[in-house]
Amino acid sequence: xxxxxxxxxxxxxxxxxxxxxxxxxxxxxxxxxxxxxxxxxxxxxxxxxxxxxxxxxxxxxxxxxxxxxxxxxxxxxxxxxxxxxxxxxxxxxxxxxxxxxxxxxxxxxxxxxxxxxxxxxxxxxxxxxxxxxxxxxxxxxxxxxxxxxxxxxxxxxxxxxxxxxxxxxxxxxxxxxxxxxxxxxxxxxxxxxxxxxxxxxxxxxxxxxxxxxxxxxxxxxxxxxxxxxxxxxxxxxxxxxxxxxxxxxxxxxxxxxxxxx
Amino acid sequence: xxxxxxxxxxxxxxxxxxxxxxxxxxxxxxxxxxxxxxxxxxxxxxxxxxxxxxxxxxxxxxxxxxxxxxxxxxxxxxxxxxxxxxxxxxxxxxxxxxxxxxxxxxxxxxxxxxxxxxxxxxxxx
Numbered sequence: 001x002x003x004x005x006x007x008x009x010x011x012x013x014x015x016x017x018x019x020x021x022x023x024x025x026x027x028x029x030x031x032x033x034x035x036x037x038x039x040x041x042x043x044x045x046x047x048x049x050x051x052x053x054x055x056x057x058x059x060x061x062x063x064x065x066x067x068x069x070x071x072x073x074x075x076x077x078x079x080x081x082x083x084x085x086x087x088x089x090x091x092x093x094x095x096x097x098x099x100x101x102x103x104x105x106x107x108x109x110x111x112x113x114x115x116x117x118x119x120x121x122x123x124x125x126x127x128x129x130x131x132x133x134x135x136x137x138x139x140x141x142x143x144x145x146x147x148x149x150x151x152x153x154x155x156x157x158x159x160x161x162x163x164x165x166x167x168x169x170x171x172x173x174x175x176x177x178x179x180x181x182x183x184x185x186x187x188x189x190x191x192x193x194x195x196x197x198x199x200x201x202x203x204x205x206x207x208x209x210x211x212x213x214x215x216x217x218x219x220x221x222x223x224x225x226x227x228x229x230x231x232x233x234x235x236x237x238x239x240x241x242x243x244x245x246x247x248x249x250x251x252x253x254x255x256x257x258x259x260x261x
Numbered sequence: 262x263x264x265x266x267x268x269x270x271x272x273x274x275x276x277x278x279x280x281x282x283x284x285x286x287x288x289x290x291x292x293x294x295x296x297x298x299x300x301x302x303x304x305x306x307x308x309x310x311x312x313x314x315x316x317x318x319x320x321x322x323x324x325x326x327x328x329x330x331x332x333x334x335x336x337x338x339x340x341x342x343x344x345x346x347x348x349x350x351x352x353x354x355x356x357x358x359x360x361x362x363x364x365x366x367x368x369x370x371x372x373x374x375x376x377x378x379x380x381x382x383x384x385x386x
Binding site: 035036037038039040043076137139140141145147148149174177179182183185187188189190191192193204208 | 322324326328329330331332333334335336337338344345348349374377378379380382384385386
């Protein structure tokens with residue numbers, strides 16, 4: 001066969017076109033591969049999880065303590081008696097909770113309450129935006145979750161969070177459990193390790209099994225939990241009927257934790 | 262050769278040290294570690310061969326599926342369903358980390374950091 005320039009260019013063009021198309025053809029031919037996984041049919045799901053806390057019922061440190069205990073117990077959160085304490089749920093004063101809604105002549109009853117503080121699971125979470133490793137991320141159901149495997153402990157998220165909802169493990173958390181506490185750890189949930197940040201996870205592991213968050217169950221009806229996108233949900237009903245505040249609305253983070261005042 | 266003797270002695274010592282592990286283990290046959298297999302269950306999540314060679318990839322995928330995708334049920338090749346969880350599913354049968362995981366891991370000289378956070382079934386001390 002006689003080679004000439006025209007034939008060579010034609011052949012090169014055809015070969016280049018085939019190289020472009022071949023990988024896609026191969027992919028289409030294999031039909032794609034779906035992962036062999038599914039959600040638990042018993043699990044709870046929502047488009048936007050939210051929590052409403054009735055501070056007319058739940059407003060003292062003593063009343064909040066059982067809720068904190070159950071949360072920290074099932075998530076293996078140690079109690080560290082210093083400013084390096086790890087907190088998922090904790091009490092705060094009015095000034096700490098509603099920094100933008102202060103006035104000097106506020107009702108003493110409202111001002112004197114203790115407020116349950118936790119991660120607000122914001123619609124626009126600054127912690128997620130600043131995380132360099134995507135260790136913290138927003139799930140489609142609105143929960144701001146963490147993958148501790150991937151956290152490098154840079155603490156940008158702690159600087160980004162306007163609510164102080166995140167705690168850093170300055171030391172090995174397991175060393176802060178007493179020997180008795182080590183034996184009583186919840187075997188269903190991991191602990192964390194030194195050098196990672198942690199926070200409330202809205203009990204994703206319980207929601208996946210069809211259970212409501214532990215603090216909501218322990219609150220004896222003083223906390224409401226449900227789907228914010230469903231007008232008939234428990235949280236939407238209570239938000240229609242009662243006056244509520246959210247923390248630091250001007251930060252633009254759109255928290256999904258509401259406080260009935 | 263300048264300093265020839267010293268160089269050659271040095272080389273001999275170096276090669277001797279380099280080969281010492283081989284000499285040390287010569288004639289010994291490699292014995293596979295004896296694992297304690299679960300009593301209550303005969304079949305793992307996938308086949309024995311798959312679990313032996315690919316359990317790390319499976320665990321890696323399990324972690325992302327459960328945490329990132331929120332899908333916590335795994336369907337194996339026989340259609341059986343499992344909760345995706347190291348602590349609650351794997352270690353529910355493999356009741357002892359020291360008798361199972363550690364045996365091969367120590368032998369192969371790998372130290373995965375699973376148990377820095379996850380709690381082994383025998384508990385913490």
